[in-house]
Amino acid sequence: DIQMTQSPSSLSASVGDRVTITCRASQGISSYLAWYQQKPGKVPNLLISAASTLQSGVPSRFSGSGSGTDFTLTISSLQPEDVATYYCQRYNSAPFTFGPGTKVDI
Amino acid sequence: EVQLVESGGGLVQPGGSLKLSCAASGFSFGGSAMHWVRQATGKGLEWVGRIRNRANNYATAYAASVEGRFTISRDDSKNTAYLQMNSLQTGDTAVYYCVTQPNWNVFYWGQGTLVTVSS
Numbered sequence: 001d002i003q004m005t006q007s008p009s010s011l012s013a014s015v016g017d018r019v020t021i022t023c024r025a026s027q028g029i030s031s032y033l034a035w036y037q038q039k040p041g042k043v044p045n046l047l048i049s050a051a052s053t054l055q056s057g058v059p060s061r062f063s064g065s066g067s068g069t070d071f072t073l074t075i076s077s078l079q080p081e082d083v084a085t086y087y088c089q090r091y092n093s094a095p096f097t098f099g100p101g102t103k104v105d106i
Numbered sequence: 107e108v109q110l111v112e113s114g115g116g117l118v119q120p121g122g123s124l125k126l127s128c129a130a131s132g133f134s135f136g137g138s139a140m141h142w143v144r145q146a147t148g149k150g151l152e153w154v155g156r157i158r159n160r161a162n163n164y165a166t167a168y169a170a171s172v173e174g175r176f177t178i179s180r181d182d183s184k185n186t187a188y189l190q191m192n193s194l195q196t197g198d199t200a201v202y203y204c205v206t207q208p209n210w211n212v213f214y215w216g217q218g219t220l221v222t223v224s225s
Binding site: 001022032036038043044046049050053085087088093094095096097098099100101 | 143150152156167169170203212213215216
């Protein structure tokens with residue numbers, strides 16, 4: 001099965017910083033990659049699908065890029081409400097594996 | 107508005123069984139794939155399995171950790187998906203989320219239901 005890794009596992013940044021999270025697949029998955037934000041005690045929220053398509057209602061400071069095996073989620077200007085854990089997920093074929101997550105703090 | 111409401115969670119002893127339901131509304135249930143995802147307390151997200159739609163012969167797929175113990179099914183006449191869990195282990199304790207995939211690049215999640223496996 002294709003494995004998903006994320007780096008870093010956690011980070012701490014300041015309000016207004018540019019934050020980049022990396023997700024890597026062990027084999028190519030084209031652009032079948034989603035990014036989720038999960039705040040403590042809440043349901044995961046889909047931010048981006050198809051590697052770079054921002055979902056409706058998601059702030060434009062979030063962006064995604066990449067294809068094949070290497071992907072990034074960027075927060076252009078970190079806000080206090082962005083404190084959360086971020087997960088990538090591949091969905092090119094089953095199993096739809098998630099990455100281990102990246103915890104973002106301020 | 108897409109709504110997914112899970113039910114059936116609770117406390118079960120190791121080796122026991124439980125069946126979760128996911129009642130759906132607000133989208134074309136019959137045309138959508140349905141997934142189950144779980145999350146143990148303080149842990150990451152784990153994809154459990156999915157069932158495709160009728161056009162794709164209701165094909166199922168499962169994570170290795172639940173293969174042979176869990177079964178996903180659906181009743182399109184009731185807009186409901188199910189997760190039958192057998193031979194439950196303490197490691198299966200988690201919040202179980204129902205997720206719909208109405209098209210290839212869209213996913214909607216339910217609020218989740220807690221399953222606790224303990225003696």
